Amino acid sequence: DAGVIQSPRHEVTEMGQEVTLRCKPISGHNSLFWYRQTMMRGLELLIYFNNNVPIDDSGMPEDRFSAKMPNASFSTLKIQPSEPRDSAVYFCASSIGGQYSNQPQHFGDGTRLSIL
Amino acid sequence: AQTVTQSQPEMSVQEAETVTLSCTYDTSESDYYLFWYKQPPSRQMILVIRQEAYKQQNATENRFSVNFQKAAKSFSLKISDSQLGDAAMYFCAYRSRGGGADGLTFGKGTHLIIQP
Numbered sequence A: 001d002a003g004v005i006q007s008p009r010h011e012v013t014e015m016g017q018e019v020t021l022r023c024k025p026i027s028g029h030n031s032l033f034w035y036r037q038t039m040m041r042g043l044e045l046l047i048y049f050n051n052n053v054p055i056d057d058s059g060m061p062e063d064r065f066s067a068k069m070p071n072a073s074f075s076t077l078k079i080q081p082s083e084p085r086d087s088a089v090y091f092c093a094s095s096i097g098g099q100y101s102n103q104p105q106h107f108g109d110g111t112r113l114s115i116l
Numbered sequence B: 001a002q003t004v005t006q007s008q009p010e011m012s013v014q015e016a017e018t019v020t021l022s023c024t025y026d027t028s029e030s031d032y033y034l035f036w037y038k039q040p041p042s043r044q045m046i047l048v049i050r051q052e053a054y055k056q057q058n059a060t061e062n063r064f065s066v067n068f069q070k071a072a073k074s075f076s077l078k079i080s081d082s083q084l085g086d087a088a089m090y091f092c093a094y095r096s097r098g099g100g101a102d103g104l105t106f107g108k109g110t111h112l113i114i115q116p
Helices: none
Strands: A005-007 A010-013 A019-024 A031-038 A042-050 A053-056 A065-071 A074-079 A088-095 A111-115 B003-005 B010-014 B019-021 B024-026 B032-039 B046-052 B064-069 B074-079 B088-096 B110-115
Touching: A005 A088, A010 A019, A019 A088, A019 A111, A031 A074, A042 A065, A042 A074, A053 A065, A074 A088, B003 B088, B010 B019, B019 B110, B024 B074, B032 B064, B032 B074, B046 B064, B046 B074, B074 B088
Parallel strands: A010 A111, B010 B110
Antiparallel strands: A005 A019, A019 A074, A031 A042, A031 A088, A042 A053, A065 A074, A088 A111, B003 B024, B019 B074, B032 B046, B032 B088, B064 B074, B088 B110
16 A cells, blocks of 8 residues: 655745645545644654645744645645745654544655755 | 644653653543654654554553553553664654544654663
8 A cells, every 4th residue: 555655755845935744644544634744843743634624834933934725635735935944854744543543654755945 | 623732842761661742632622543653763654553442441562552541632642671773763643533623733743762
C-alpha cells in the first residue's frame, strides 16, 4: 500500500519566491496534518484538516503561509513570499481521524526546504 | 496547552543491551494518547509504539515496551536487545482524545546511539 506521498523531496529557492509543497494522503484517511521540523523548535503542528476542512490552523506562523485541501487526495502548503527562516523539513501526515479515533498518524518522507 | 519533555538529548548503549528513554508530559486532560516515533537519518517518521491513557496495561511491541505512569505523567520507552538499526532520533508525542485537537505535540527528541 502506498504511504503518504510528499513532493518535492528537496526544494532550494531564493528568498521572496513562492514555494508550494504537495501532499497525497493515504487513501481512505480523512485527517491530514502539516508539521514543520527545525533544530530550534523541533516538530510543530502547522495545520490540521478533517474531511478536507481546516480544523486548527493556530500553528501557521504568519500570513505568508497558507494551506488548502481541495479534495480528499491532495493538499498543498504554500509560502509566499519565502524567507530564510522558513528553511526546515515539512512533513505531511494522515490518519483515519475523528475525535475519538485511536488510529495513529502516518507520515510522509518530508520536504527539505532551503531558502537562500 | 500540553507540553512534552524529553530530558535526555542523547543516549548511548552497547549493542544487545537494554536502554530506557524518558518522557514526561503535562496535561489537565484525563483521556489522551501517547506515542513514540523513531526518526532514522533517512528522515522518515516511524511509529514505534502507542498507549491509550485509559488502558492500565503497558503497551509492548516485540523488543519495545513502555512504562506508563499516568499519575506521574511519565511515559518511558524501553528497548531490549538493542540493535544497530535502532540508532535514530526518538520522539515522544501526545495527542488529545476528543475536542478536535487531533494534532500531535512532540518532545524535542532523544538521539540514540548504538555502539557495536
